Amino acid sequence: MTLLDGKSLSNKIKEEVRVEVEQLKQEKGVTPGLAVVLVGDDAASATYVNSKHKACEKAGIYSEVHKKDSSTTQEELLKLIEKMNNDPKLDGILVQLPVPEHIDTTTVLEAINPLKDVDGFHPYNVGRMVSNLDAFLPATPFGVMRMFQEYNIDLIGKNVCIIGSSDIVGKPMASLLINAKATVEVCNSKTKDLKAHTLRADIVIVAAGRVNLVTADMINEGAIIIDVGINRLDNGKLVGDVDFEGCKDKCSFITPVPGGVGPMTIAMLLKNTVKAAKLREKRK
Known part of the structure; x- marks a missing residue:
């Protein structure tokens, strides 16, 4: 079993980004800029936003x-987004989800300039991604694809079972894998006989938010397991959606939680921000 170490890989990518940023500053006089908007007082979101800010500074x-x-209104949020769309210092705009219930998420995401949509959630970028055209990719699926690349995991012809069909992970993950010539099944909480699907898979990607959803009897010998889930137990311990201890000796590759997919998300967000800055310079 090989552990897919997202923490060390994310550090490698952040160093790549730092070098790219330094080159942009020296050669083009361009400093990439990212704005993050946090509405409300969700503790997990606040921690995540702070991590993004620190990663940008480094x-x-x-x-x-x-x-x-x-209590911020949707109109107030849209005005802020419009201001950031027109701010030449900013290459990327990210509204931390979820937003309060009185704000329509789709309206907010569609208000962001697609050329500054470093989260990859605007329909323009989603459509280009599905069509296998150059686009800003959602950071978590983008990070998973980079892990496959780093560990030389060939996706062509592989049977992949994705558990979870969210717009943030499941759907874009499926599109990227289809573009990579994998054979993809997408399951969800309503799927009947989930085990029958996972047992057909060479690769199982889990992003459902349920502790121990995937157990050792549900996977093949030598399967590759990507655990995107993050759950906090009553004792404070962070775990994924996969029974790691039960599955690890049966897998060829597996991501730990924490330290697997999680660190990759911020790293790929930084990559997208630098990409946006380069595109801004190119448009000049």
Whole structure:
């Protein structure tokens, strides 16, 4: 069994980003800029936003964090997005999800300039991704694809079972794998006989948010397991959606939680921000 070490790989990517940023500054006089908007007081979201801000600073990326009260109206948020769309210092705009219930997520995401949509959630980028055209890719699936590349995992012709069909992970993950010539099944909470699907798979990707959803009897010998889930137990321990201890000796590759897919998300967000800065310079 080989552990897919997202922490060390993310550090490698962040160093790549730092070098790219330094080159942009020296050769083009361009400093990539990222703005993150946090609406409300969700503790997990606040921690994540803070991590993004620190990662930007270490990479030399200009960073803004806009913290808004949960009473912020949709109109106020849209005005802020419009201002950031027109700000030449900013190459990337990210609204941390989820937003409060009185704000329509789709309206907010569609308001972001697609050329600054470093989260890859705007329909423009989603459509280009599905069509296998150049686009900003959602950071978590993008990170998983980079892991496959780093560990020389060949996807062509592989049977892949994705558990979870969210717009953030499951759906874009399926599109990227289809583009890579894999054979993909997407399951969800309503899927009947989930085990029958996972046992057909060479690769199982789990992003459902349920502890021990995938157990050793549900996977083939030598399977590759990508655990995107993050769950906090009553004792405070972080675990994924896979029974790691039960499955690890049966797998050829497996991601730990924490330290697997999680660290890759911020690293790929930084990559997208630098890409946006390069595109801005190219448009000039």
